[in-house]
Amino acid sequence: MAEATAVETGVGQQVVVRTKDVKKVYRMGKVEVHALKGITVEIQTGEYISIMGPSGSGKTTLFNMIGALDKPSSGQVYIDEVDVAQLDAYELAWLRCRKIGYIFQTFNLIPVMSALENVTLPMTFAGLTTDEARDKGMDLLDQVGLAERYDHKPFELSGGQQQRVAIARAMANSPSIILADEPTGNLDLATGKEIIQLLGEMNRGQGVTIITATHDIKMLSASDRIIWVRDGTLAKIERREDLDIQVGSVEGDAEGGVEASLRGAPGEEE
Amino acid sequence: MADSHEVLPQGRRGIGRQIVLPLSKAFEIAWKGIKIRIWRSLITMSGIILAIAFLTSVWTSGVFTRALRNVKPTDEMYPLVQDALEAEAIAGGGVRVRCAVLARAEEGPSAERATPAVGIRGFLDALEAFRAESIAPSAEAIVGSLSGQEGPAATILVGLPEAVSAPDVGRGLEDYVKLGGLLLLYGTGGLQTPTSAGQDLLAGLLPGTLAGGTFSTEGSRIEPGERLGQVLWQNHPGATFARTSGKPGAEPLATADGQALGWRQDVGEGSVVWYAVAPDSEADPNVLSWFLRGGTVEAAVEPGGRGGLLIRLLTQGAGATGQQGDMRGVWLVTLSLMVCVVGITNAMLMSVTERFREIGTMKCLGALDKFVVKLFLIESSLQGVVGSLLGAAIGFLLSFVRALFTFHITDVQTGEGHWLALGYFPALGLLGWGAVAVGTGIVLSVVAAIYPAIRAARMEPVQAMRVEA
Numbered sequence: 001m002a003e004a005t006a007v008e009t010g011v012g013q014q015v016v017v018r019t020k021d022v023k024k025v026y027r028m029g030k031v032e033v034h035a036l037k038g039i040t041v042e043i044q045t046g047e048y049i050s051i052m053g054p055s056g057s058g059k060t061t062l063f064n065m066i067g068a069l070d071k072p073s074s075g076q077v078y079i080d081e082v083d084v085a086q087l088d089a090y091e092l093a094w095l096r097c098r099k100i101g102y103i104f105q106t107f108n109l110i111p112v113m114s115a116l117e118n119v120t121l122p123m124t125f126a127g128l129t130t131d132e133a134r135d136k137g138m139d140l141l142d143q144v145g146l147a148e149r150y151d152h153k154p155f156e157l158s159g160g161q162q163q164r165v166a167i168a169r170a171m172a173n174s175p176s177i178i179l180a181d182e183p184t185g186n187l188d189l190a191t192g193k194e195i196i197q198l199l200g201e202m203n204r205g206q207g208v209t210i211i212t213a214t215h216d217i218k219m220l221s222a223s224d225r226i227i228w229v230r231d232g233t234l235a236k237i238e239r240r241e242d243l244d245i246q247v248g249s250v251e252g253d254a255e256g257g258v259e260a261s262l263r264g265a266p267g268e269e270e
Numbered sequence: 271m272a273d274s275h276e277v278l279p280q281g282r283r284g285i286g287r288q289i290v291l292p293l294s295k296a297f298e299i300a301w302k303g304i305k306i307r308i309w310r311s312l313i314t315m316s317g318i319i320l321a322i323a324f325l326t327s328v329w330t331s332g333v334f335t336r337a338l339r340n341v342k343p344t345d346e347m348y349p350l351v352q353d354a355l356e357a358e359a360i361a362g363g364g365v366r367v368r369c370a371v372l373a374r375a376e377e378g379p380s381a382e383r384a385t386p387a388v389g390i391r392g393f394l395d396a397l398e399a400f401r402a403e404s405i406a407p408s409a410e411a412i413v414g415s416l417s418g419q420e421g422p423a424a425t426i427l428v429g430l431p432e433a434v435s436a437p438d439v440g441r442g443l444e445d446y447v448k449l450g451g452l453l454l455l456y457g458t459g460g461l462q463t464p465t466s467a468g469q470d471l472l473a474g475l476l477p478g479t480l481a482g483g484t485f486s487t488e489g490s491r492i493e494p495g496e497r498l499g500q501v502l503w504q505n506h507p508g509a510t511f512a513r514t515s516g517k518p519g520a521e522p523l524a525t526a527d528g529q530a531l532g533w534r535q536d537v538g539e540g541s542v543v544w545y546a547v548a549p550d551s552e553a554d555p556n557v558l559s560w561f562l563r564g565g566t567v568e569a570a571v572e573p574g575g576r577g578g579l580l581i582r583l584l585t586q587g588a589g590a591t592g593q594q595g596d597m598r599g600v601w602l603v604t605l606s607l608m609v610c611v612v613g614i615t616n617a618m619l620m621s622v623t624e625r626f627r628e629i630g631t632m633k634c635l636g637a638l639d640k641f642v643v644k645l646f647l648i649e650s651s652l653q654g655v656v657g658s659l660l661g662a663a664i665g666f667l668l669s670f671v672r673a674l675f676t677f678h679i680t681d682v683q684t685g686e687g688h689w690l691a692l693g694y695f696p697a698l699g700l701l702g703w704g705a706v707a708v709g710t711g712i713v714l715s716v717v718a719a720i721y722p723a724i725r726a727a728r729m730e731p732v733q734a735m736r737v738e739a
Binding site for chain 2: 060064069070080082087089090091093094095096097098100102104105106108110111112113117121122124125126127153169173181
């Protein structure tokens, strides 16, 4: 079901994340910085979304809002139609534990724990027994192709392997959403591709909504939609079908490619 | 999968409340962390180890001192004294026996150096007197018991001025008298010519100082029939004695005008030993206080009706100096505990800072603030337990070694050593203070971790996103 609806964003889809005129103002000394100037987006269940934008565009702020890691100055963020701002600490922890899986640029595996223990940690927080968690954790490690390395500590794994474990961990409590912050940022080209592929598999196979904040243009071809953020506003939302296929061919120079497409993209819209 | 994709109506429906994990889970995770970060933990622990080692050594060395100082000299010394008496018997009556027992405390800080017992039987020649003096340099009295041809003859009692303490080891009795020390020579009833006997004796002991003293057999008698009753010679003329009552088991002695002097005590059948000294209160009031402040005078040995003395002398006693010592100890302990708390807090804060990403990640994965607090408090208390136990063990060893050498007694005659700390091991007291020290260590490390733990718990989950290390 998820696979069928993933590419469509038409009427009748279930909205998993919705922001409504989200604004964020930071105070830096005496200066007010308007990081977000009113962003309204809807993300459907099962979509693969990339949030793109240059540094300082508000991309990270928006991403954190969607992930319930930050609260807007005004406007609302709804996750599964629940206003995140209304939740107390226990409910927020519950939300982060079960509804959202987080993937980080720096992998962020708990260094003192083995791969399996890392994967089962969110299950422990969710109250699963040790046995249940172990079985489920091994399943997940198997899915990311690291079943036989379950007992390895993070420092015994390569970057790509660590990120695979992190993906397994993000999937631990069968979340609705996976939030991936620059998931390929610390990986080389080939490994980055593998991770994107794996995220895609999770998206299609499990129907989990994937939201990434990224600079990596490799991510574009995997995404259903790309949300371009610029200067705290929504520059445009592109569907994969509308993407300039040229972008994919300059992936050897990822940063340059993104910059090029950013310069071009909003301009085309106007 | 399907249920997590349900679209939920507006409001909070569908959102649960995160469960509070049992303590055992936090314990499990904290324990893993300590095991993996063992070196980091050891550095944190080293502060606790040092502080508790210090604490334990201070407390347990007090236990040793108290326990060993109260060891009755008789327990350890009687056999030695009796050996000496036997030696006299073999030699035959009237033959002088020298320095039967000289025991000493050899090491340790001078303030706490104790001379558990100095028992001298027989005539003292100049060399022996010097030896006796060097054995108890900081003692407030050196006692010699003199034995004449007709039996026990005289006792020398020397009061040392306050100014004379450990640094004056090289001095002889003469110097003490010159410094204003009170020197009394007591004769017993058997002595026929006390004055000349005393004169001979003192001429040997204190050449050139006799002019300052008065030989007398009048006015200083305490009670007829007592063995040690006559003042043969004194360098503070006018000291007189009278009885007063009050101290149980030992009768106080006082001057005629009621000033307390010391005590006499009946010990066993036929043996009467007393130690009292009376300065001319006008002439030298301080002398009295030296004696009253001094160590306790204990039992006498007199098998066969002969005078052997066992005097217990302690340099560290009651009074102002003791209280000052206590205050210093309390201050040192308090200071070390404060340093320990600051050290642990600092170390824990550092480990919070080092782990901002880990904490952020845990919170992203659904950890409650409470759980993070628990994690850090458990980590710290585990370090506290291990560190305190190690510290207590080290501190105990230190104070044991110290006590071993402080309370080492050598029999000058045989050269035989006695390790009092082994013979009188105060196990119960040590265990008690050890437990107190360990408890203190654990409490300290938990208290010190409260602020860092709260800081860790307040850390935002978004910290996990930070890229720079």
